[in-house]
Amino acid sequence: MTDGSKNNPGIRIATQRKSLIQGLQQELAVLDQKHLLRQRRTVETPSAPNMKVDGRDLLAFCSNDYLGLAAHPKLAEAMQEGAALYGVGSGASHLISGHSRAHAVLEERLAEFVSPHIDNARALYFCTGYMANLAVITALAINKDTTVFSEALNHASLIDGARLSRATVQVFPHRDYTALERMLQQCKTKHRVVVTDSVFSMDGNIAELGALLAICERYDAWLIVDDAHGFGVLGQHGRGVLEHLNIKSPNLVYMGTLGKAAGVGGAFVAADATVIEWLVQRARSYIYTTAAAPALAHALLTSIDIIAGEEGQQRRAHLQKLIGLFRDGLHLQVWQGMPSDTAIQPVLIGDNAAMLRVAGNLMDQGLWVGAIRPPTVPVGTARLRVTLSAAHTEIQVLQLVQAINRLDQMSYVAQCFAEVA
Numbered sequence: 001m002t003d004g005s006k007n008n009p010g011i012r013i014a015t016q017r018k019s020l021i022q023g024l025q026q027e028l029a030v031l032d033q034k035h036l037l038r039q040r041r042t043v044e045t046p047s048a049p050n051m052k053v054d055g056r057d058l059l060a061f062c063s064n065d066y067l068g069l070a071a072h073p074k075l076a077e078a079m080q081e082g083a084a085l086y087g088v089g090s091g092a093s094h095l096i097s098g099h100s101r102a103h104a105v106l107e108e109r110l111a112e113f114v115s116p117h118i119d120n121a122r123a124l125y126f127c128t129g130y131m132a133n134l135a136v137i138t139a140l141a142i143n144k145d146t147t148v149f150s151e152a153l154n155h156a157s158l159i160d161g162a163r164l165s166r167a168t169v170q171v172f173p174h175r176d177y178t179a180l181e182r183m184l185q186q187c188k189t190k191h192r193v194v195v196t197d198s199v200f201s202m203d204g205n206i207a208e209l210g211a212l213l214a215i216c217e218r219y220d221a222w223l224i225v226d227d228a229h230g231f232g233v234l235g236q237h238g239r240g241v242l243e244h245l246n247i248k249s250p251n252l253v254y255m256g257t258l259g260k261a262a263g264v265g266g267a268f269v270a271a272d273a274t275v276i277e278w279l280v281q282r283a284r285s286y287i288y289t290t291a292a293a294p295a296l297a298h299a300l301l302t303s304i305d306i307i308a309g310e311e312g313q314q315r316r317a318h319l320q321k322l323i324g325l326f327r328d329g330l331h332l333q334v335w336q337g338m339p340s341d342t343a344i345q346p347v348l349i350g351d352n353a354a355m356l357r358v359a360g361n362l363m364d365q366g367l368w369v370g371a372i373r374p375p376t377v378p379v380g381t382a383r384l385r386v387t388l389s390a391a392h393t394e395i396q397v398l399q400l401v402q403a404i405n406r407l408d409q410m411s412y413v414a415q416c417f418a419e420v421a
């Protein structure tokens with residue numbers, strides 16, 4: 001019998017397709033073996049502490065809805081009003097016909113909100129924080145004669161922005177600003193851009209932005225701050241890390257997300273008006289994409305009002321109380337809490353399989369906690385990422401702490417038996 005595929009291109013293509021799929025199947029099997037396969041769960045109720053997930057009732061400690069606004073009735077009402085006023089789609093990109101009055105008003109409101117910390121402030125609304133980070137890094141890394149200095153624990157979107165820019169990329173160790181300064185001293189490129197998370201998303205600790213800004217000013221470098229986990233949560237008025245650390249500088253370019261504490265979606269970049277004009281002209285992930293639904297921008301106006309007002313202050317105060325309760329209640333022998341004062345309270349477990357067992361055990365008890373593995377965190381540092389929200393009650397937080405303490409205690413006993421055996 002002859003091999004028909006040699007003479008028949010149709011058969012050859014079919015065989016090739018099969019082997020491409022087989023290649024992916026092998027890669028998926030490798031991920032599975034390493035306990036790195038991710039799984040989506042389907043949530044059937046609004047984002048809130050009590051959720052129905054794949055048919056089960058769970059108490060969730062894994063959203064970034066830090067102020068509990070995602071299901072706020074006033075925001076739902078504002079979204080409906082926005083849809084009635086502007087429809088549900090923008091219809092085009094911002095530079096064609098998609099830039100609506102709702103986007104413009106939101107940008108003015110955001111600029112005014114952060115203006116105590118940014119002179120001559122202007123803001124630009126993006127579909128997502130991921131896109132905002134791509135935009136700002138690629139646009140400010142003006143050409144190949146640029147070095148981007150990226151914090152070791154930066155979010156994936158900042159890492160991808162740095163990769164996408166044509167700049168040289170140097171990674172500086174976590175919160176090691178002396179090392180960064182040394183790198184800046186030796187830097188030969190004409191332009192310099194320093195990029196950091198404010199609140200580190202998987203650790204919960206905060207960058208020392210005062211020190212960082214002083215260095216950036218000395219070396220004429222931009223400082224891009226990703227405040228995804230600080231905006232709305234930190235600072236007396238919720239202005240984020242800029243207010244929390246009381247900082248201000250013309251070198252500062254600020255990115256805040258609006259799908260976490262603000263409870264809706266999208267993100268914004270705020271900086272001197274000239275920086276924003278440069279982004280409008282040059283930032284590809286702003287220019288070449290359909291503008292977000294104007295109704296989202298309209299709803300966000302209500303969200304900013306809540307964040308800036310008394311209700312926001314009360315929600316932040318309650319959240320702070322819950323953070324204290326969690327930290328004081330955690331008594332671990334085997335695993336480790338991490339030095340975080342924010343709503344992100346990771347519990348370091350280390351091994352992927354062990355961490356999945358713990359997360360599974362918590363879920364069996366009706367508690368849903370984020371199970372974070374590499375590559376999101378470094379190898380050997382798999383962790384539970386507990387996130388607290390102003391929507392949680394004290395009793396709910398105590399329930400979680402007790403469950404974690406109990407499992408840690410069981411793990412400690414198991415270890416002792418293993419050593420004796």
Ligand SMILES: Cc1ncc(COP(=O)(O)O)c(C=O)c1O
Pocket residue numbers: 128129130131133155157197201226228229257258259266267
């Ligand atoms: C630190 C950080 N930056 C940026 C983003 C991306 O924001 P968005 O979800 O709006 O794309 C995230 C999201 O998880 C984040 O944690």
